[in-house]
Amino acid sequence: MHSGQSEFRTALLDPAQPVPNGLTIGQGKPITKRFAVYRNNVTVALVDALKASFPVLRKLLGDKNFDQLAPTFARAHPPSTPLMMHYGAEMPAFLAAFQPLQHIGYLADVARLEVAMRASYHAADTTPLPADAFGAVQPEALLAATLTFAPTMHLIRSDWPLYDIWRFNMEESAPKPRAEAQSVLITRPEFDPIPHPLDPAETAWISAILNGDAIEAAQDAAVARAPDFDLSPLLTLLVQQGALTHLNTPKD
Amino acid sequence: MLDATRHPPRLPAAPGVGYKSQHFSALRADPGPVKWLEVHAENYMGDGGRPHAQLRALRDDFAISVHGVGLSIGGEGALDADHLARLKTLVDWLQPASFSEHLAWSTHGAEFLDDLLPLPYTNATLTRVAEHIDQVQNTLGRQMLLENPSSYLAFAESTWSETDFLSELVRRTGCGLLLDVNNVFISATNLGYTATGYLDAYPTDAVGEIHVGGHDEDQDDDGALLLIDSHGRAVADPVWTLLDYALHLTGPTPLLVEWDNDVPDWPSLRDEAGRAEQALAALADR
Incomplete structure (x- = not known):
């Protein structure tokens, strides 16, 4: 069965989705953990990029909260270009609309500042x-x-x-x-x-x-x-x- | 098809390292055996600032290889024209000795997934990848090198072996190959074939560069050893051994040590380059 990149992509970013059809390492062998390597690679790469890009936001939220927030953001806003230096431009709007953190009014402004610091650097x-x-x-x-x-x-x-x-x-x-x-x-x-x-x-x-x-x-x-x-x-x-x-x- | 003889690889058959900006000063003060540097193309696609200034300084002392990680040559859709244009801008001003990319995909529609994702080795994939390589080589006006992936699984629909697939791409496009020996070791372990058998079938005449790097060990669902291409530690001993085997097939070749995560201090990376130098020296002594 053909496993297109569309199906692969959907399963990558959503762990609740089944592993795509057509992937194998031999008759009847389970491949869940093997597919999980790709899932993990993508999530870790995006979360690491966000950690590097938003140090103040991470400090304000604490590591534990940031590590929960970052994959949620990454699933909602995967990068739109391979220029990871600019990844996270949607973070201010995401935070402004993110109900659980709306009591901390300045978070979106901090994110805007950190996006702008990177833009200035490059x-x-x-x-x-x-x-x-x-x-x-x-x-x-x-x-x-x-x-x-x-x-x-x-x-x-x-x-x-x-x-x-x-x-x-x-x-x-x-x-x-x-x-x-x-x-x-x-x-x-x-x-x-x-x-x-x-x-x-x-x-x-x-x-x-x-x-x-x-x-x-x-x-x-x-x-x-x-x-x-x-x-x-x-x-x-x-x-x-x-x-x-x-x-x-x-x-x- | 590009006339590859007009653009011979110009990297020296000597040790190189994957460049990390934190090593800028230490590397220049004491390069050890390092004769060339590889940079990830996407990190230098900003408009200026420190990244560009560092490259301008480094290219006086080192040959530079530009290694793309975002072109998605195996993507089902067309190549991202904007990204290809950014790549051309970088290659035009930097004039690197080499440009390489991966046999993989990473972009889907308007999304960049920031990983090197696997491809089924079918006639349809072959046609598409060859067209994309042609497009890249024609746009850049130079030969590119294509790197073999690290694999964790395979596709039931594949009708080509990876080595035959790469040979056919070389034949159709005139591209060269970047042989990642660590990836060969990882894929052979994970998919259950012999790494030396892979190298025996690999088109070594087309190799313009070799990579070695570190990997991690994990287990799959059945408890079998599963190697992960982490680039986060020193090169494993069996990979150095496999490198010797590969060098006997390729002859002297530009040899890169990759260390991209948990990046060590400069002396540790320089020491790894020293080991690469020994491997090349052992070949010359034979």
Whole structure:
């Protein structure tokens, strides 16, 4: 009897399914444990990939809970490409809809942060905007200019103290998370992505720039959140971290 | 059919290891007998960052073999055009000495199952795999090597032996072969044939590279020994013995030690490469 790859695949990911027809190691010999090698290989490979990809999530849930969650996720969302470096992009949405964990509201945001850290790690190398680029432009032109971020830069908006939660789980003797909303900016100065906390005004400024707004409009959006908003520290951080690639003045 | 003579394998007939990024500095400081490195294609299909930077640095000192684990050459459907394009991008910029993939399938529809899954050896499979190999070789503009699988079971419908199946693929496509001696040892044990008999029937003229690696021991439903292709420990002694037998058939060949799980520190892997060097040296002394 022909055993197609469709039937094989169904039995691989669902241990409740029977072993496919047509597999043998000789007349009448049982092959359940032999087929189980493939079942185990697939599950272990996917679970190991998720463990490596979501270290903070695993710490927050505990090994035992994570090891139960990961195969459930893997069965619902097997990889859609052989690029395992990006596996787990559906984890935030999966967690947001996963009833047993809905009392932990920040889990989906943590998963989004971890997906973005990996995306940053593998993003293209670009030439950073030089620090003197801003000084070479007239103030009026600067206000009308837009900025292009490096592909390594990510913004994860959150209503939770997302940066503090990340740090508390990744660094020894990090302080306990504060009760405040923090978005996270990810930069990659060379090869290692670095998360930075952003307050609501900084988040509004970066969101506006990401949206293609001019610097003046971004400034307005930030000041609307915090009247005393000062762009200098944020701009210094972005330039020092190589998070910007182009300053686009109107004459360009 | 590709003219294989235009693209002879250029890996040295010397020891190589499966590259692990944690070994980057130690390997460069003290490569020991290691002359070439094999990298898994999919790990370098991001857009940049450290993985690409490491490869650019390593290719100055080592010949590089790109080993795909995700092309699903045995898949029932068409090859994933996006993935083949990513592979071409990698091969075009890296210009590796060799490209190899597996006689297996791993993609079904829009799902990648992240394992090397088995194939029935039928005329239909042969036709399909040969077409896929042609497509890969034409896209990359070079010969590829095809690796024999580790098997835990067989298909009742198979009408070809694995060795005849591989010989026919070589004849039809002009591809070369990657002979995984550990896989031969595992499959022979699990399916109940002799490993040396397999090698006697294997088309050794087509071999461009040999793999050895570690395996685990388990038991099947009847309590019979079941070997698992884990790549998580040192190469077993009987596999080194089988390697000697294989090398007598192939002659000097690029020889890779694979250690992909529970990866040891660099000196331990370097020592395994030393054993591979001894096996090649023993062949030269004969």
